[in-house]
Amino acid sequence: xxxxxxxxxxxxxxxxGISIINCAYENTAFDYFPWYQQFPGKGPALxxxxxxxxxxxxxxxxxxxxxxxxxxxxxxxxxxxxxDSATYFCAATKGSGTYKYIFGTGTRLKVLA
Amino acid sequence: xxxxxxxxxxxxxxxxxxxxxxxxxxxxxxxxxWYQQTPxxxxxxxxxxxxxxxxxxxxxPGRFSGRQFSNSRSEMNVSTLELGDSALYLCASSKQTxxxxxxxxxxxxxxxx
Numbered sequence: 219x220x221x222x223x224x225x226x227x228x229x230x231x232x233x234x235g236i237s238i239i240n241c242a243y244e245n246t247a248f249d250y251f252p253w254y255q256q257f258p259g260k261g262p263a264l265x266x267x268x269x270x271x272x273x274x275x276x277x278x279x280x281x282x283x284x285x286x287x288x289x290x291x292x293x294x295x296x297x298x299x300x301x302d303s304a305t306y307f308c309a310a311t312k313g314s315g316t317y318k319y320i321f322g323t324g325t326r327l328k329v330l331a
Numbered sequence: 332x333x334x335x336x337x338x339x340x341x342x343x344x345x346x347x348x349x350x351x352x353x354x355x356x357x358x359x360x361x362x363x364x365w366y367q368q369t370p371x372x373x374x375x376x377x378x379x380x381x382x383x384x385x386x387x388x389x390x391x392p393g394r395f396s397g398r399q400f401s402n403s404r405s406e407m408n409v410s411t412l413e414l415g416d417s418a419l420y421l422c423a424s425s426k427q428t429x430x431x432x433x434x435x436x437x438x439x440x441x442x443x444x
Binding site (some may be wrong): 224227249252254259260261262263264267305309317318319320321322323324 | 423
C-alpha cells in the first residue's frame, strides 16, 4: 500500500512538445502529491505540488492533473525546452503526523533541441 | 539563506568499513530526513529526525543509523559496508516534521569497493 508507481522510465521529446509523466499510488491516506526535478549533480528540488481537493494545478508551463478515484496523477510540461532535461520524481505523503515521503522511481526526460 | 549542505561530496570505501555522512539543514529547519538514491530504485527513505528524535524509519538494516544534534545538524552512519550500499545519499530538511516541502542537499556519492 505504500508504493508509488511512475512511468515512463525515460522520455524523449522534441523542443516545443508536451512531456507527460504518470504516477499511481495505493494509499488513500496520502494528501500531498509533489513533483521534484533533479539535474545531474544536484539534489531534487520541488517543482509543483497538488492536494486531492483539486483536479488540476498549473504553474507556468507545468501542470499537475489529479484523478482521485483512479488514484493517479500526472505531470504535463508544455512547450518543453532543452533546459527541462532532467530526472523527474513524483511523490506522495500525508502532510501531518509521521508519514514518510514515498517517491516514484523517476523519469529521465530529454528534450531535443 | 544557505541551502542544505552535505559533506563530503564523494567517498570511496571498501567492504567492511564504516562511514559517517554529515548534513547541515537550512537555518531554522528542525526536521532532517535521509534518502538513498540508486539508479532504477529512485529515492528510498532511510529515516527522519526532528528535535534530536527519530520520528520515522524506512526499511533498511540496522547497519544504517543516524542522529541529530541540538543545532539540527544530522549525521548518518553506515557500518560494515557492503557493495550494495554504493549510492547517492541525500539529506533533506524542512521546517517542521510532517511539513510537506523538502529542501534537498546535493548529496554524498558513496562508492564501496
